[in-house]
Amino acid sequence: xxxxxxxxxxxxxxxxxxxxxxxxxxxxxxxxxxxxxxxxxxxxxxxxxxxxxxxxxxxxxxxxxxxxxxxxxxxxxxxxxxxxxxxxxxxxxxxxxxxxxxxxxxxxxxxxxxxxxxxxxxxxxxxxxxxxxxxxxxxxxxxxxxxxxxxxxxxxxxxxxxxxxxxxxxxxxxxxxxxxxxxxxxxxxxxxxxxxxxxxxxxxxxxxxxxxxxxxxxxxxxxxxxxxxxxxxxxxxxxxxxxxxxxxxxxxxxxxxxxxxxxxxxxxxxxxxxxxxxxxxxxxxxxxxxxxxxxxxxxxxxxxxxxxxxxxxxxxxxxxxxxxxxxxxxxxxxxxxxxxxxxxxxxxxxxxxxxxxxxxxxxxxxxxxxxxxxxxxxxxxxxxxxxxxxxxxxxxxxxxxxxxxxxxxxxxxxxxxxxxxxxxxxxxxxxxxxxxxxxxxxxxxxxxxxxxxxxxxxxxxxxxxxxxxxxxxxxxxxxxxxxx
Numbered sequence: 001x002x003x004x005x006x007x008x009x010x011x012x013x014x015x016x017x018x019x020x021x022x023x024x025x026x027x028x029x030x031x032x033x034x035x036x037x038x039x040x041x042x043x044x045x046x047x048x049x050x051x052x053x054x055x056x057x058x059x060x061x062x063x064x065x066x067x068x069x070x071x072x073x074x075x076x077x078x079x080x081x082x083x084x085x086x087x088x089x090x091x092x093x094x095x096x097x098x099x100x101x102x103x104x105x106x107x108x109x110x111x112x113x114x115x116x117x118x119x120x121x122x123x124x125x126x127x128x129x130x131x132x133x134x135x136x137x138x139x140x141x142x143x144x145x146x147x148x149x150x151x152x153x154x155x156x157x158x159x160x161x162x163x164x165x166x167x168x169x170x171x172x173x174x175x176x177x178x179x180x181x182x183x184x185x186x187x188x189x190x191x192x193x194x195x196x197x198x199x200x201x202x203x204x205x206x207x208x209x210x211x212x213x214x215x216x217x218x219x220x221x222x223x224x225x226x227x228x229x230x231x232x233x234x235x236x237x238x239x240x241x242x243x244x245x246x247x248x249x250x251x252x253x254x255x256x257x258x259x260x261x262x263x264x265x266x267x268x269x270x271x272x273x274x275x276x277x278x279x280x281x282x283x284x285x286x287x288x289x290x291x292x293x294x295x296x297x298x299x300x301x302x303x304x305x306x307x308x309x310x311x312x313x314x315x316x317x318x319x320x321x322x323x324x325x326x327x328x329x330x331x332x333x334x335x336x337x338x339x340x341x342x343x344x345x346x347x348x349x350x351x352x353x354x355x356x357x358x359x360x361x362x363x364x365x366x367x368x369x370x371x372x373x374x375x376x377x378x379x380x381x382x383x384x385x386x387x388x389x390x391x392x393x394x395x396x397x398x399x400x401x402x403x404x405x406x407x408x409x410x411x412x413x414x415x416x417x418x419x420x421x422x423x424x425x426x427x428x429x430x431x432x433x434x435x436x437x438x439x440x441x442x443x444x445x446x447x448x449x450x451x452x453x454x455x456x457x458x459x460x461x462x463x464x465x466x467x468x469x470x471x472x473x474x475x476x477x478x479x480x481x482x483x484x
Contacts, residue, residue: 005030006079010038010086026089029074036074039085059085062152064127069120071140071150090148095136095201107233110201111263113139114240116147117194118256124149125187132185134193135174136200172213173206177247180217182466188249195225195244195252202228202237207245214473221247236263391431394475398428398443401468405450408459416453420446427476440476447473
């Protein structure tokens with residue numbers, strides 16, 4: 001493809017990288033005599049018009065952003081089976097490559113990246129655009145030190161649609177808790193992802209890592225972010241990262257001005273402290289499928305496994321439960337001591353000795369009339385509840401999931417729901433026959449089919465479907481030969 005000319009104007013020169021569904025080439029604009037970057041769709045899977053519209057949407061999103069910290073978009077077009085996007089050429093590496101080749105940046109450089117990236121997000125959000133895929137590979141560093149945000153390929157206009165399980169379009173290590181729960185991506189989601197990027201720049205790994213995407217997503221939901229403990233990192237910068245990774249979107253910075261305020265003073269306007277502890281949320285339904293990494297970036301994004309701090313979490317949970325129990329006891333007034341002996345109570349007056357009163361003639365008490373006592377009725381013992389067979393529960397869940405997936409066929413432009421529902425029915429039948437291995441195979445085949453359809457924007461799951469896939473995924477073992 002080297003030397004090929006697109007639209008009679010853009011001559012492809014050097015392949016810069018591959019990732020997802022596209023390639024990025026350095027090219028020459030023969031009309032304006034300048035070098036540009038051309039993002040070329042690798043193949044038109046499914047409906048070619050759908051691919052063209054996705055690229056046009058990317059071009060329209062990016063073209064609205066005219067800002068020094070955003071890669072400029074020049075043109076979009078088609079040539080035969082090719083769809084291409086013409087952009088500003090940035091002569092510098094992305095942050096993922098920079099970490100691989102040069103190691104971790106200095107704290108001062110990360111602070112500079114934080115300020116510039118915040119201005120890029122401000123520009124995007126000001127234009128009504130949520131990026132939804134902020135990660136090191138989409139942040140380029142120009143030779144003059146200017147940070148450039150790129151790849152608005154999955155960006156959407158703010159409020160234009162609910163993302164549902166569109167979270168699967170992102171990358172597991174950088175996706176916000178609200179997206180994992182199936183909520184709409186918002187500007188706050190981009191700020192969370194940016195916090196994940198800054199944490200990785202300072203420590204070498206994203207805040208949450210694990211052997212599977214589900215494990216990473218569960219940590220996004222449940223686990224407080226690890227603190228940045230590098231000795232050369234100022235408290236203000238470490239506090240900014242903690243604030244960006246707040247579980248509650250309302251607790252995150254929401255503008256470049258907020259970021260500057262935190263870096264200059266670790267307290268946001270309104271009294272929100274960057275040292276405030278992060279609230280731990282309950283586990284919510286997770287998405288389906290596994291997370292797709294860019295081919296070139298997959299190794300850099302896969303962080304080394306590290307042991308989960310169960311002891312620390314257990315101690316923290318015990319202390320929290322003890323405190324809550326104590327508060328409840330106090331609220332209900334539960335005590336084993338009489339009121340006069342309660343700590344902090346008003347001391348009772350000393351008991352005086354009673355003076356001898358004059359004797360009086362006692363009046364004889366009337367003899368009480370005996371009353372008949374009714375013996376207590378015997379309470380019948382409750383019959384033990386019959387618990388449903390776990391195997392039957394699993395079969396019912398699989399058949400329910402199959403029915404819900406099949407119901408989405410009418411709104412899909414793909415055969416994926418029908419094929420996946422058939423696999424789920426076969427999984428239920430295999431469980432009925434005691435064949436767990438076959439059931440797992442059919443279940444994960446269905447999951448993969450739907451994930452691929454959703455990646456191509458040809459199917460959309462519901463939160464109920466996501467919850468069932470997550471629940472069943474915790475029960476059915478992954479087939480050994482699939483490598484998922």
